[in-house]
Amino acid sequence: MVEGLLRLGDNTLVLGQRLSAWCGHAPALEEDIALANIALDLIGQTQLWLGLAGQREGQGRDADRLAYHRDAWDFRNLLLVEQPNRDFGVTMMRQFLFDTWHLEVLKALTGHVDEEVSAIAQKAVKEVTYHRERSTDTIIALGDGTEESHNRMQSALDRLWPYVGEMFDPDDADLTDMATLRPAFDTYLLSTLDEATLTKPDSAFAHLGGKTGVRHTEHLGHMLATMQVLPRSYPDAKW
């Protein structure tokens, strides 16, 4: 149970931190605020998931403790979310792939037997429904946009595709069977890519090791160093 909660909380934490880096840098003011809103939604969900994880673990660790005082190998997030922002196209493609998976996961978890898990999922599903709507529209607008934007979105998809398989790689620690979510993901993905005039890569190759913590990419450690430096240098800091 704790492992499954950490996976959910670490996904939203790492992606929330990644998106926050766009604050003040996005290509338009409106997109800047939208990304910050989504990042805040994800950080809010993190507080709930990691808060519950700490509670169930029963060793006195709260959400902050889990977020700021674990090292890269203790993190259980998907490799997809720790991938660097790169350009706006890569950021939005990562977002679209994650949102599409995330919404299916949360919909499944709303029916979870554990009432606290189901309550968090019910709150998050509303936020993520909007996240997916927004990233979908962006993928379509940029994919079916100019030659430049189309090429960037296709190369973003090609770059991130090897990180899709991990989302559906089933194991017992997940709070729901991820493999059963693949058909709904594929249906939505294909219809969106079709509208966006983008081509799904043929390869089924998947990098694994994020959600098991076995082998994160080198990017996670760098991100955590930035994210954790303050509470680690000043353990009792309040803000």
Place this chain on the structure above:
Amino acid sequence: MSNEWPLWEVFIRGQHGLSHRHVGSLHASDAEHALQNARDVYTRRKEGLSIWVVPAADITASAPDEKGSLYDPADDKVYRHPTFFDIPDDVGAM
């Protein structure tokens, strides 16, 4: 030609059945995008229950330098306000 997205004016209706009020403007590529941006820019603190977006280019506005001819003539027509008239007591509450 400008690289900016077109400008949209945003109107939001608050919680209590009031009419939509102009709250500001934003840039967006199309109407759907403008609604999403309005949601993100102008309803972050639960400001509203309904959003209208209107292309700014479609708004026809009166010209400030016609102020004299448009509005001054109303200055000396106080009798257009209902309070100008004395209501006889036996009319009762209006």
